[in-house]
Amino acid sequence: MTEIQAGSAEEGAAVAAPSSPRVPAIELSGVVKEYLAQGEVVQAVKGVTLSIAGGEFFSLLGPSGCGKTTTMRMIAGFEDPSRGTVRLHGQDVTGVPPNRRDVNMVFQSYALFPHMNVWENVAFGLRRRKVAEADIRRRVGEMLEIVDLTGREKRRPREMSGGQQQRVALARALVNNPRALLLDEPLGALDLKLRQAMQIELKRIQREVGITFVYVTHDQSEALTMSDRIAVMNDGLVEQLAAPREIYERPATAFVAGFIGTSNLLDGTVEESTGGRAVLRAGYEGRILVEGGTHAVGDHVAVTVRPEKITISAEEPEGDVSAVRGTVSEVVYLGLYNSYAVRLADGAEITVFQQNALDSTSTAERGEAVWLSWQPRHSYVIGS
Amino acid sequence: MKRLAPYLLILPGGLWLLIFLVVPMVFMASVSTQEGDIINGFVQTFDFSVYGDALTRYQTQFLRSVGYGLVGTVVSIAMAYPVAYWIAFRGGSRKSTYLLLVLLPFFVSFVLRTVSWKFLLADDGLLLSPLKSMGLVAQDFHVLQTTVAVIGGLVYNYLPFMILPIYVALERIDPRVVEAAQDLYAARSQAFTKVVLPLSLPGVFAGVLMTFVPMTADYVNAGILGGPSNTMIGNIIQTEYLVNTDYPTAAALSFTLMAVMLVGIFAYARALGTENVLEAAAR
Ligand SMILES: Nc1ncnc2c1ncn2[C@@H]1O[C@H](COP(=O)(O)OP(=O)(O)OP(=O)(O)O)[C@@H](O)[C@H]1O
Ligand SMILES: [Mg+2]
Numbered sequence: 001m002t003e004i005q006a007g008s009a010e011e012g013a014a015v016a017a018p019s020s021p022r023v024p025a026i027e028l029s030g031v032v033k034e035y036l037a038q039g040e041v042v043q044a045v046k047g048v049t050l051s052i053a054g055g056e057f058f059s060l061l062g063p064s065g066c067g068k069t070t071t072m073r074m075i076a077g078f079e080d081p082s083r084g085t086v087r088l089h090g091q092d093v094t095g096v097p098p099n100r101r102d103v104n105m106v107f108q109s110y111a112l113f114p115h116m117n118v119w120e121n122v123a124f125g126l127r128r129r130k131v132a133e134a135d136i137r138r139r140v141g142e143m144l145e146i147v148d149l150t151g152r153e154k155r156r157p158r159e160m161s162g163g164q165q166q167r168v169a170l171a172r173a174l175v176n177n178p179r180a181l182l183l184d185e186p187l188g189a190l191d192l193k194l195r196q197a198m199q200i201e202l203k204r205i206q207r208e209v210g211i212t213f214v215y216v217t218h219d220q221s222e223a224l225t226m227s228d229r230i231a232v233m234n235d236g237l238v239e240q241l242a243a244p245r246e247i248y249e250r251p252a253t254a255f256v257a258g259f260i261g262t263s264n265l266l267d268g269t270v271e272e273s274t275g276g277r278a279v280l281r282a283g284y285e286g287r288i289l290v291e292g293g294t295h296a297v298g299d300h301v302a303v304t305v306r307p308e309k310i311t312i313s314a315e316e317p318e319g320d321v322s323a324v325r326g327t328v329s330e331v332v333y334l335g336l337y338n339s340y341a342v343r344l345a346d347g348a349e350i351t352v353f354q355q356n357a358l359d360s361t362s363t364a365e366r367g368e369a370v371w372l373s374w375q376p377r378h379s380y381v382i383g384s
Numbered sequence: 385m386k387r388l389a390p391y392l393l394i395l396p397g398g399l400w401l402l403i404f405l406v407v408p409m410v411f412m413a414s415v416s417t418q419e420g421d422i423i424n425g426f427v428q429t430f431d432f433s434v435y436g437d438a439l440t441r442y443q444t445q446f447l448r449s450v451g452y453g454l455v456g457t458v459v460s461i462a463m464a465y466p467v468a469y470w471i472a473f474r475g476g477s478r479k480s481t482y483l484l485l486v487l488l489p490f491f492v493s494f495v496l497r498t499v500s501w502k503f504l505l506a507d508d509g510l511l512l513s514p515l516k517s518m519g520l521v522a523q524d525f526h527v528l529q530t531t532v533a534v535i536g537g538l539v540y541n542y543l544p545f546m547i548l549p550i551y552v553a554l555e556r557i558d559p560r561v562v563e564a565a566q567d568l569y570a571a572r573s574q575a576f577t578k579v580v581l582p583l584s585l586p587g588v589f590a591g592v593l594m595t596f597v598p599m600t601a602d603y604v605n606a607g608i609l610g611g612p613s614n615t616m617i618g619n620i621i622q623t624e625y626l627v628n629t630d631y632p633t634a635a636a637l638s639f640t641l642m643a644v645m646l647v648g649i650f651a652y653a654r655a656l657g658t659e660n661v662l663e664a665a666a667r
Contacts, residue, residue, distance in 0.1 A: 097571075100569075124570075
């Protein structure tokens with residue numbers, strides 16, 4: 001594989017700061033963005049504070065319209081925050097135009113230059129920075145090799161497939177060797193197979209060039225598999241910022257729990273609370289055990305439980321586990337596992353995934369009364 | 385039936401063109417090589433010398449027309465581009481209102497508008513008489529009957545035909561592409577010269593075709609705003625046809641004008657084919 005050469009000295013035109021591992025590559029503090037739409041103030045971003053380390057693969061994940069693109073555009077410099085500051089490598093970049101910021105963006109729709117061929121598209125940034133022609137030739141050539149487009153230099157964007165265009169967009173940004181690369185749903189337009197191939201490819205390129213990636217997606221599995229850390233956004237705010245496993249296993253809010261994977265939401269009133277363990281009761285038979293935290297008797301507490309952590313059994317389970325009783329309302333065979341929907345007495349429906357092992361004893365039928373049980377550590381208390 | 389449908393669809397338009405464009409042209413072509421006069425009638429002689437004679441006689445007006453057309457076209461581009469740019473990128477939700485304003489002059493007759501220019505620019509008209517009484521311009525200063533007045537009238541009358549195609553081309557540019565240029569270290573001016581301008585050139589190209597041809601063939605502006613030294617080939621054709629009733633000369637001049645413009649436009653399309661322009665702009 002080709003190594004990416006460090007940018008040469010003539011690129012000093014863009015904002016540059018001494019890069020120190022301690023200074024975060026990107027820092028947003030209290031960033032708010034308001035738009036005036038039809039005479040009404042719309043808050044696209046309502047106060048985002050986050051800091052992204054150099055070399056990190058950082059994802060912004062959230063539903064459509066939650067403010068991901070707007071956040072990204074403020075980092076790139078297309079918009080200035082209404083309030084708050086954006087820092088790149090420790091330097092406040094408020095008012096610095098995009099062409100003077102050492103970050104490059106891969107647009108949601110690629111935004112390739114339609115009147116230029118692949119080579120010219122990729123060379124655009126280097127030409128603007130007056131890099132020597134010989135260096136341009138070398139770097140563009142190397143970059144096209146990395147994205148596997150060697151031999152297609154003369155093609156126009158419209159003469160290429162979506163996946164190829166996507167790789168041109170990536171090469172066009174990466175060839176400048178920016179401090180950070182902003183990718184706005186770069187794989188959104190691709191079919192599943194190509195998407196998965198490109199995910200692996202992107203991850204490889206990121207490791208190879210070692211630059212900060214800020215990745216916007218609304219596809220949770222994409223964010224979970226690729227990121228070092230994820231900020232889950234909802235309605236202009238960051239709901240949770242953590243590593244993928246943490247986000248998945250310990251969703252901080254009901255929104256995160258619902259948005260990431262399938263999750264069951266249960267709530268109850270604290271009946272006992274001793275030694276960092278609480279017992280919850282609700283309007284159905286059974287109990288929910290919660291570990292950690294301090295809960296006073298009488299508190300109302302909401303917890304989430306992942307479907308694959310729950311065991312189905314006909315008999316009331318023994319021992320120190322959460323156990324609730326319900327009736328199987330649906331069974332769906334999904335190959336590796338069955339998905340059960342179990343209705344509790346208060347009307348809540350719990351989803352349970354049960355692996356189809358040969359010796360599986362849990363073969364509940366529709367309409368059967370069953371017990372659902374899980375370890376106390378799998379009940380995650382979520383914030384209100 | 386299915387395969388015939390496209391042909392059936394072009395039938396009305398095709399017939400229209402055949403009857404009202406091709407037939408008169410063939411007729412006029414035949415007139416151009418006839419001899420005679422309106423009283424004794426014309427007879428076909430297939431004598432092509434009329435072409436050479438007419439061209440030598442009216443060479444000055446020919447060249448002048450092409451010159452006026454070229455200057456008018458260049459001035460139109462310079463005036464239309466900023467207007468089209470502003471409407472396309474700054475027009476916001478009022479774009480269609482602005483476009484309507486551009487087209488508004490068309491709601492008043494072409495001749496009437498040109499005549500009102502004459503009133504406006506007359507030696508003691510609305511514009512010059514206050515300036516003269518204030519002593520800002522000389523008493524014998526005049527605008528009418530000058531080249532400036534004719535070219536000004538041409539530009540005024542054909543400007544919308546330049547604005548509209550440029551507007552359409554600019555409107556089609558994805559603003560993200562312009563942002564991408566800025567993201568890739570292009571200053572605003574470079575984003576314009578490297579991306580916006582090349583992408584709008586097809587519109588300029590179309591605008592040039594739509595203004596140069598009618599400007600060169602125009603006779604109303606020279607007739608109303610110009611003097612004897614501003615006569616264009618359109619005026620000559622009109623005079624030969626309506627006043628001198630020298631139909632062969634009028635027809636020969638018309639065909640020569642058409643040929644000159646066709647050749648010119650092909651050369652222009654060749655030299656400035658959008659592909660070539662784009663290649664050059666990409667550097
Ligand atoms: N220029 C603008 N004027 C007015 N409102 C805007 C503007 N840009 C964005 N918004 C609003 O701000 C909110 C956030 O938009 P944004 O484009 O950041 O969402 P997103 O998270 O990127 O969504 P998606 O996943 O659909 O791309 C939306 O409600 C949108 O309507
Ligand atoms: Mg978006």
